[in-house]
Amino acid sequence: MTTFEKYPPLRIALHWLTVLLLVAVYASMELKGIFPKGSDAREVLKTWHFMLGLSVLLLVLLRLLARWMQPGPPQLPGPAWQAWLAKATHLALYLFMLGMPLAGWLVLSTAGKPVPFFGLELPALMGLNKTLSGQIKDLHETVATIGYFLIGLHALAALFHHYILKDNTLRRMWR
Secondary structure, X not given: OOHHHOOOHHHHHHHHHHHHHHXXXXXXXXXXXXOOOOOHHHHHHHHHHHHHHHHHHHHHHHHHHHHHHOOOOOOOOOOHHHHHHHHHHHXXXXXXXXXXXXXXXXXXXHOOOOEEEOOEEEOOXXXXXXXXXXXXXXXXXXXXXHHHHHHHHHHHHHHHHHXXXXXXXXXXXXX
């Protein structure tokens, strides 16, 4: 496989760093549930969830810049439906990774809570509105559940290409 057929190293690194951050974001929210409400451990996990989620937002912005500056290899040949599904899934993943941190930021903002980011407090995106905060929180939680399926679909597609089709789709995103 030539270098041209692989994604640029920066894009590969940003992809796998995003994977690690998403695992940490989901883990922090899932693990918080084992601690009682109001406990220090639960509050620490919530804070980490907020900060890691905002880190995903920054990383995705970097990924979009890298994608624009360093185009990837041409798409491998295959049926038109696969190309369409791949593009639709990637678009959905990018919208997910941009929208979820922004929704989380809006939840905190409209609840009148601080928005922590590694020692900084980010400004509120909107003013206090408890009703809107609850609605955005419900949407955020619903989309988080959909995110499990979206991420799973992406991973299953990569494994399908690697083990069933035996093409270079997955190898192009390895270092």
